[in-house]
Amino acid sequence: MKKIICFAGLLMLCQQAVCLAEAKVTTERGRGSLFQFRQIPLPAINDAASTAKISIVAGEDDGNGAGVKALVDGEIPSGDDDPGANFFFAGGEARRFVIDLGKATNVKNVASYSWHPDERAPQVYTLYGAGEGHTTAMSSLEAGQSPADNGWTKVADVDTRRNRGPRGGQHAALIEDPKANLGTYRYLLFDVSKADANSPFGETFFSEIDVIDADAKDVERIKTPDPVLVTFDADGGKYEFTIDATMAPDLKDWSEEKLKPVVIEWYPKIVKMLDSDGFDPIKKVTLRFQNDMGGTPAWAAGPNIALNIEWYRGQLKGEALGAAVHELVHVAQMYPNVRRDDAKPGWVQEGVADYVRWFLYEPQTRGAEITARSLPNARYDASYRVTGNFLDWASRTYDKDLVKKLNASVRQGKYSSDFWKETTGLTEQELNDAWIAYHTKRLQKN
Numbered sequence: 001m002k003k004i005i006c007f008a009g010l011l012m013l014c015q016q017a018v019c020l021a022e023a024k025v026t027t028e029r030g031r032g033s034l035f036q037f038r039q040i041p042l043p044a045i046n047d048a049a050s051t052a053k054i055s056i057v058a059g060e061d062d063g064n065g066a067g068v069k070a071l072v073d074g075e076i077p078s079g080d081d082d083p084g085a086n087f088f089f090a091g092g093e094a095r096r097f098v099i100d101l102g103k104a105t106n107v108k109n110v111a112s113y114s115w116h117p118d119e120r121a122p123q124v125y126t127l128y129g130a131g132e133g134h135t136t137a138m139s140s141l142e143a144g145q146s147p148a149d150n151g152w153t154k155v156a157d158v159d160t161r162r163n164r165g166p167r168g169g170q171h172a173a174l175i176e177d178p179k180a181n182l183g184t185y186r187y188l189l190f191d192v193s194k195a196d197a198n199s200p201f202g203e204t205f206f207s208e209i210d211v212i213d214a215d216a217k218d219v220e221r222i223k224t225p226d227p228v229l230v231t232f233d234a235d236g237g238k239y240e241f242t243i244d245a246t247m248a249p250d251l252k253d254w255s256e257e258k259l260k261p262v263v264i265e266w267y268p269k270i271v272k273m274l275d276s277d278g279f280d281p282i283k284k285v286t287l288r289f290q291n292d293m294g295g296t297p298a299w300a301a302g303p304n305i306a307l308n309i310e311w312y313r314g315q316l317k318g319e320a321l322g323a324a325v326h327e328l329v330h331v332a333q334m335y336p337n338v339r340r341d342d343a344k345p346g347w348v349q350e351g352v353a354d355y356v357r358w359f360l361y362e363p364q365t366r367g368a369e370i371t372a373r374s375l376p377n378a379r380y381d382a383s384y385r386v387t388g389n390f391l392d393w394a395s396r397t398y399d400k401d402l403v404k405k406l407n408a409s410v411r412q413g414k415y416s417s418d419f420w421k422e423t424t425g426l427t428e429q430e431l432n433d434a435w436i437a438y439h440t441k442r443l444q445k446n
């Protein structure tokens with residue numbers, strides 16, 4: 001805690017409790033499949049912020065997130081990469097939002113929670129408070145002026161970053177004054193900095209902010225369910241897996257009996273099949289059942305695979321396992337973060353995943369056949385199963401290692417459309433024509 005220094009000329013102000021000691025900030029990393037901290041309590045549901053109005057006064061809301069309402073909805077993300085359950089800025093010269101508690105509130109403490117696998121996890125902000133009738137100071141905030149020079153009282157600096165170790169994970173910060181309350185405020189201003197100034201993705205995923213009213217009676221907090229996990233390894237311990245069914249315990253048995261054996265067999269197989277010079281595959285993979293994915297059945301990001309609970313419940317005897325194999329391919333692809341679409345074409349990324357799924361994992365389902373109906377619209381770069389069919393045909397016709405080579409060229413950032421000519425002697429268009437001709441002939445025969 002910092003010492004209170006009251007200069008003679010400021011004495012008048014100090015007497016109005018403006019010159020409070022700087023609050024103590026406790027920061028902590030959680031380690032559960034959902035928020036879980038040792039010292040800092042879980043987010044509150046009925047805290048003073050839960051009914052507050054929040055306005056962004058500087059910076060832009062990133063439309064891929066849930067907007068500022070996510071900050072006070074009393075709900076937490078279901079995983080570490082859950083943009084739809086977080087608020088984050090898209091950028092701006094300054095990043096500021098104000099929580100209007102609606103009335104002067106005797107604030108006991110303020111807590112903030114964030115979660116991301118990497119640079120969007122840490123929180124870096126300065127908290128200011130202001131009393132009733134302070135709205136006139138709001139306009140000055142947009143211009144990025146100093147809040148302290150405009151009537152705001154600085155409460156605390158928060159920075160959950162560490163010099164060493166991983167950046168990602170669950171971050172929580174608790175601002176309190178162990179000997180008193182933080183002060184009486186109606187408005188709380190969060191003056192936020194990017195968690196990683198050098199990264200284009202350095203904006204914090206803020207999950208929840210709580211303001212605890214010292215005069216409130218019962219603070220109700222979220223309860224996180226006990227983790228429901230299926231953990232196992234593959235290839236003699238080389239790869240480790242966690243299937244997290246915490247949000248859908250009814251899917252645990254299916255995960256154990258059906259999904260686990262497929263992962264054990266297919267991840268090492270896929271990694272081997274997509275091997276390339278210098279390739280160091282991801283060794284720890286998490287598959288997590290989530291209920292915040294909209295209509296998307298499954299996705300993969302880095303070592304994480306998200307599985308849509310509702311979709312999976314309906315597909316256990318249908319596409320459930322095949323979709324998981326498709327996502328395991330994405331984990332193994334490890335394509336670089338390039339913005340140039342010609343170096344990392346989406347149709348190749350999805351086509352390789354669907355080729356493995358439909359032609360190697362479940363050829364008996366014939367799920368990627370070209371039919372008389374689909375032929376007129378078939379194109380090599382139509383992505384997913386259509387591209388999968390093209391890759392199967394090209395592998396059988398020209399080079400059995402074609403998919404491996406194709407994958408390696410994208411992974412190594414070397415891919416261009418020249419790949420096709422170099423590998424098969426034909427351009428993309430010539431290959432497309434030959435592939436269409438093959439199917440046309442095949443369908444005429446039948």
Ligand SMILES: [Zn+2]
Nearest residue numbers: 326330350353
């Ligand atoms: Zn995919």
